[in-house]
Amino acid sequence: MFLGVDHGTRAIRFANTDGKCFVIPRAEAGRLAPSQIADRIREAFDIAPGSGGGGDGGAGSAEKVDLLALCYSMGDGITEIVKIEDAENRGVISQDGAGLHVGGGTNVFDAVREAKWPAILLPGIHDRSKIDPRMKVFSHGASPEKVGLAYKVRKDGPEDFIISDASSNVVTIGVADGRIVGAIDAPIFAPGLLHGPLDVAAIRKVDAGEMTANEAFTRGGILRKRGLTLKGCTDEEKEAAFEALALYAAMEIAAMAVLLRDHGEAKPALYLAGDPASRIAGRVSKLLGREVLALASCDAALGCALIAEDVYGGAREVLGIGVDGRVLG
Numbered sequence: 120m121f122l123g124v125d126h127g128t129r130a131i132r133f134a135n136t137d138g139k140c141f142v143i144p145r146a147e148a149g150r151l152a153p154s155q156i157a158d159r160i161r162e163a164f165d166i167a168p169g170s171g172g173g174g175d176g177g178a179g180s181a182e183k184v185d186l187l188a189l190c191y192s193m194g195d196g197i198t199e200i201v202k203i204e205d206a207e208n209r210g211v212i213s214q215d216g217a218g219l220h221v222g223g224g225t226n227v228f229d230a231v232r233e234a235k236w237p238a239i240l241l242p243g244i245h246d247r248s249k250i251d252p253r254m255k256v257f258s259h260g261a262s263p264e265k266v267g268l269a270y271k272v273r274k275d276g277p278e279d280f281i282i283s284d285a286s287s288n289v290v291t292i293g294v295a296d297g298r299i300v301g302a303i304d305a306p307i308f309a310p311g312l313l314h315g316p317l318d319v320a321a322i323r324k325v326d327a328g329e330m331t332a333n334e335a336f337t338r339g340g341i342l343r344k345r346g347l348t349l350k351g352c353t354d355e356e357k358e359a360a361f362e363a364l365a366l367y368a369a370m371e372i373a374a375m376a377v378l379l380r381d382h383g384e385a386k387p388a389l390y391l392a393g394d395p396a397s398r399i400a401g402r403v404s405k406l407l408g409r410e411v412l413a414l415a416s417c418d419a420a421l422g423c424a425l426i427a428e429d430v431y432g433g434a435r436e437v438l439g440i441g442v443d444g445r446v447l448g
Contacts, residue, residue, distance in 0.1 A: 120166070120183065120184055120185060121184075122134070122164065122187040122424055123187070123267055123419075123427060124188065124189045124420060125268075125423060126189075126191055126262070128145070128288060129286075129287060130142050131144075131148050131224065131227050132416070132417050134421040135164055136428050138417075138421060143156070143223070145223035148227055153229040153233050154233065157231075160234075165181050166181060166184060167182065185427075186238070186431040188240075188427035189227075189228065189241065190267065190419075191224055191263065192210075193245075193259060193262050194211065194240075194242045195258075196209075197240065198249075199242060199440065199442060200239050200240070200426070200437060200440060201239065201443040202238070202446055203238040240263075241426065242266070243260070243262045243265075244265065244301075248260070248299070250301050250302070250439075251301050251382070254302070254378070259304045260292070260301065260302030262304075264420075265284060265292050265419070266423075268282055268422050269292055269294055270425055272422075274425050278295075279379060279388065281379065281388075281389050282391075283392070285309070285365075285367070285399065286392075287314055288311040288313070289308070289309035289364070290305050291308075295384050296383075297439075299438045300379070309367035311364065313340040314336055314338075314339055315340045315341070315343075315344070316336070316339060317332065317335050341360045341367075342356075347360075364399055365399040366406065368399065368403055369403045369406035369407050372407060389410070389412070390412050391411055391412070391414065397413040400412065
C-alpha cells in the first residue's frame with residue numbers, strides 16, 4: 120500500500136492510491152500521542168501491526184505500507200525528496216514560521232517515524248528549489264502539500280497548469296512542461312479567509328510593538344481582519360468574504376499565468392483547491408473568462424500517495440524535484 124499525508128492548515132489528511140481518505144483535524148492531532156495517531160492510521164487503512172511497514176504482523180488480509188510520502192510544515196530545509204530518517208530538523212530550517220503552530224503535524228511526523236513505516240519527506244518550494252530564477256526573490260513559495268496537489272493534477276494528464284489553493288490562505292503554484300516553475304505563498308500576495316500578507320496598517324502595528332509579524336499574518340485574512348469567523352458571521356458577511364476570496368484567487372492565477380506564458384504556455388489548465396473551491400470556482404471562472412475546475416479536498420494527500428508509488432517504482436524526479444539517491448538505494 121502507498122500512503123500520502125497532506126499537512127493542511129486546519130486538518131491533516133491521509134490517502135492511499137485507491138482514493139480512500141482519512142482526516143484528523145489539526146487541533147485534535149495536537150492532543151493525540153504519536154502512538155494514538157499511528158493506531159488511527161492503521162485502523163483507517165487496515166494496516167497490519169509490526170515494524171518495517173507492518174508486513175510481519177501476519178494479520179490475515181491486513182495491508183502493509185510499501186512507502187508513505189509525508190508533508191511537514193514549510194519544507195524549506197530540503198530541496199529533494201528524502202527518506203524521513205535522513206531529514207534534519209524534520210526538513211525545515213526553523214520551527215518558527217508564518218502561521219499557527221498547534222503541534223498536530225509534529226505528532227503525525229513522529230507517529231510515522233515511530234511506526235517504522237517506510238517513508239519519504241517532500242520538500243516545499245522555496246528560494247533553493249529548481250524553479251524560475253526570478254521567483255527566487257521570495258524566500259518561500261509553497262509548502263510540500265502543494266507538490267502533492269500538483270502531482271495529482273499532473274497524473275490526470277495536463278503538463279501545463281496553475282493551481283490556486285484558496286481557503287484559510289491563498290497559495291498558487293505554476294507548472295510548465297510537467298515541472299514546477301514558480302509559486303506564490305500566502306504572505307506574498309492574496310489574503311485567504313484567515314491569513315494574509317502584511318499591509319501598511321499591519322506593518323505600522325508591528326513597528327509599534329502592538330503585535331508580532333506572525334500575529335499580523337495570522338490575523339490578516341479577509342474575515343480575521345474584521346474580527347470574524349465563518350461560523351460567527353452573517354450570510355451577507357459570508358457571501359462578501361467568498362466574493363473577495365474569489366477575486367484574489369483570480370488575480371493570483373492571472374499573475375501566475377504571466378510566468379507560464381513566458382515559459383511558452385499561453386493557455387494552461389486552471390484549478391482551484393481548498394474547502395471553498397467548489398463554491399467559488401464559478402465566480403473565479405467568470406472573472407478570468409476561462410473554466411477553472413475545483414479539486415477534491417483529499418487530492419493533495421492522494422497526490423502524495425501517487426508520489427510514493429512512483430518513487431517506490433524508481434522515479435528519480437517528480438515535477439522537476441529530484442529524488443535523493445539514498446531513497447532508491
